[in-house]
Amino acid sequence: MKREAPPLLAASRVSFTRKGDGAFLGHWLILPAEVHLRYQRPREQPIEVEVRSGDEPVHVVADAGAIRVLPSKAASPPLCVGHRG
Numbered sequence: 852m853k854r855e856a857p858p859l860l861a862a863s864r865v866s867f868t869r870k871g872d873g874a875f876l877g878h879w880l881i882l883p884a885e886v887h888l889r890y891q892r893p894r895e896q897p898i899e900v901e902v903r904s905g906d907e908p909v910h911v912v913a914d915a916g917a918i919r920v921l922p923s924k925a926a927s928p929p930l931c932v933g934h935r936g
Contacts, residue, residue: 877907877922884911884920893917901925903933 893916910925
């Protein structure tokens with residue numbers, strides 16, 4: 852269902868996907884993950900997870916008490932979350 856935006860909002864509408872097809876883009880995870888995730892076991896081995904979303908994978912690295920989220924594939928992640936496609 853498509854609705855028209857009120858005149859004040861119509862000028863500031865932005866498409867959040869490349870093609871306007873409702874696709875989720877992996878880089879959207881970077882800021883929320885870095886802000887909200889906490890690594891509770893900083894003395895243990897690093898954890899690496901790859902998140903696959905379309906053709907924009909990101910990988911999350913938890914190491915030494917910090918969380919880093921990188922907009923790229925992981926070299927050999929022990930865990931991948933997402934789908935093929």
